[in-house]
Amino acid sequence: MMLQSLTTLLALGSMASAAPTSMAAARKLLVGGPGQILLANFDGSSFEITGKNQTAGTAPSWMRYKNSTDTLYAVDENSASLNLFTLGLTGKPDLKYTSTVTGSSGVVFLEFNKAQTRMVGAAYGSAMIDVWDVSGDVPKIFKQIPVDGTLGPGQTAHHPHQALLDPTGRFMIIPDLGGDQLLVLDTKDDKYEITSRQALFKGAGPRHGGFITHEKKTFYTVACELSNKVILFEISYTDTGLAFKEISTQSTYGAAFPPANATSAAAGTVVVANNNVDVYISNRLSGNATDSIAHFVFDAQKTSLAFANTVSSGGILPRDMSLSNDGKVMFVANQGGDNGLVALHRCGTTGNLAPKPLAMKALKELVAPGLEGQANAGPQFVQEI
Ligand SMILES: *[C@@H]1O[C@H](CO)[C@@H](O)[C@H](O)[C@H]1NC(C)=O
Numbered sequence: 001m002m003l004q005s006l007t008t009l010l011a012l013g014s015m016a017s018a019a020p021t022s023m024a025a026a027r028k029l030l031v032g033g034p035g036q037i038l039l040a041n042f043d044g045s046s047f048e049i050t051g052k053n054q055t056a057g058t059a060p061s062w063m064r065y066k067n068s069t070d071t072l073y074a075v076d077e078n079s080a081s082l083n084l085f086t087l088g089l090t091g092k093p094d095l096k097y098t099s100t101v102t103g104s105s106g107v108v109f110l111e112f113n114k115a116q117t118r119m120v121g122a123a124y125g126s127a128m129i130d131v132w133d134v135s136g137d138v139p140k141i142f143k144q145i146p147v148d149g150t151l152g153p154g155q156t157a158h159h160p161h162q163a164l165l166d167p168t169g170r171f172m173i174i175p176d177l178g179g180d181q182l183l184v185l186d187t188k189d190d191k192y193e194i195t196s197r198q199a200l201f202k203g204a205g206p207r208h209g210g211f212i213t214h215e216k217k218t219f220y221t222v223a224c225e226l227s228n229k230v231i232l233f234e235i236s237y238t239d240t241g242l243a244f245k246e247i248s249t250q251s252t253y254g255a256a257f258p259p260a261n262a263t264s265a266a267a268g269t270v271v272v273a274n275n276n277v278d279v280y281i282s283n284r285l286s287g288n289a290t291d292s293i294a295h296f297v298f299d300a301q302k303t304s305l306a307f308a309n310t311v312s313s314g315g316i317l318p319r320d321m322s323l324s325n326d327g328k329v330m331f332v333a334n335q336g337g338d339n340g341l342v343a344l345h346r347c348g349t350t351g352n353l354a355p356k357p358l359a360m361k362a363l364k365e366l367v368a369p370g371l372e373g374q375a376n377a378g379p380q381f382v383q384e385i
Pocket residue numbers: 067068
């Protein structure tokens with residue numbers, strides 16, 4: 001159990017020093033990690049922390065922001081709490097805690113439906129899928145769905161890891177790391193039922209996926225943490241669910257750059273760029289001096305996903321990464337190593353990430369009070385808002 005401490009600190013804008021013009025131009029980032037939520041500005045060459053909520057024992061490892069109401073929903077992976085904040089984006093960033101509601105424990109991912117009236121939580125820690133009614137001020141549990149099925153080899157529980165809304169806005173795909181399966185949640189008419197599922201190979205351990213669309217075709221690619229494989233599927237829509245046709249399965253490292261330690265290696269997250277071509281996968285605990293981000297290229301003519309190159313993540317355990325809203329920068333959250341936050345330039349033509357970072361922020365400056373010197377206490381989540 002984690003210690004719930006009331007010792008908190010809220011330093012709003014106290015460290016902001018940039019001139020008003022560069023403040024306006026700076027990208028605003030939301031960062032989550034053990035014991036804290038941080039607001040940061042990225043001005044193209046450095047990160048600056050502009051606000052924070054530090055609460056010992058929490059792990060806000062995933063967040064969703066509803067801009068129509070300025071509401072920030074933050075999981076606490078260490079408990080069953082869903083924490084709500086208001087976050088105003090005009091002018092000085094302003095993060096204010098509002099309330100806490102209780103759902104399943106160990107939620108690691110949140111996803112809205114299209115109308116942002118429902119929010120689905122993937123509870124890795126308790127093998128549940130929470131469906132929240134978030135149409136009002138206070139979220140209410142709308143439905144809770146236990147994850148079932150055969151467990152993977154050596155697994156003792158199901159672990160839903162993500163819930164990603166498909167491009168039509170009707171279905172969510174939920175990778176179950178413990179059950180080597182993809183679950184399809186149908187949101188139509190407020191049903192929120194698992195209507196189909198796709199078994200993966202034994203020991204796959206799927207973690208995070210992403211959709212790729214091309215003309216009328218839809219593809220889904222999933223990075224598997226336990227096997228370090230990336231699988232590409234073509235998806236077809238049935239009356240009630242999704243059907244998966246496997247296109248390819250390959251190493252998340254590509255053929256030429258295997259991990260130094262295949263035992264510890266654990267693929268992390270997937271980012272599909274807006275061009276529906278560039279796919280990035282974070283490779284964690286590779287045993288190399290730093291971990292890495294592999295770049296794959298989707299070719300619609302050949303219907304293939306091909307490894308292109310790999311760059312350093314600038315640290316260890318890149319649990320999360322995300323592209324800037326304009327697609328020009330990849331933000332990386334490393335839980336360990338020297339650099340907790342890293343910004344990499346993304347080439348608009350090739351999609352390649354430049355190996356030399358635009359900016360890095362030392363991990364030790366990104367660790368919550370009380371966690372100094374602890375392993376992997378760095379950022380777990382980063383997103384431009
Ligand atoms: C608010 O969020 C919606 C959904 O993500 C997005 O389409 C819209 O552009 C956002 N509006 C603003 C003002 O950022």
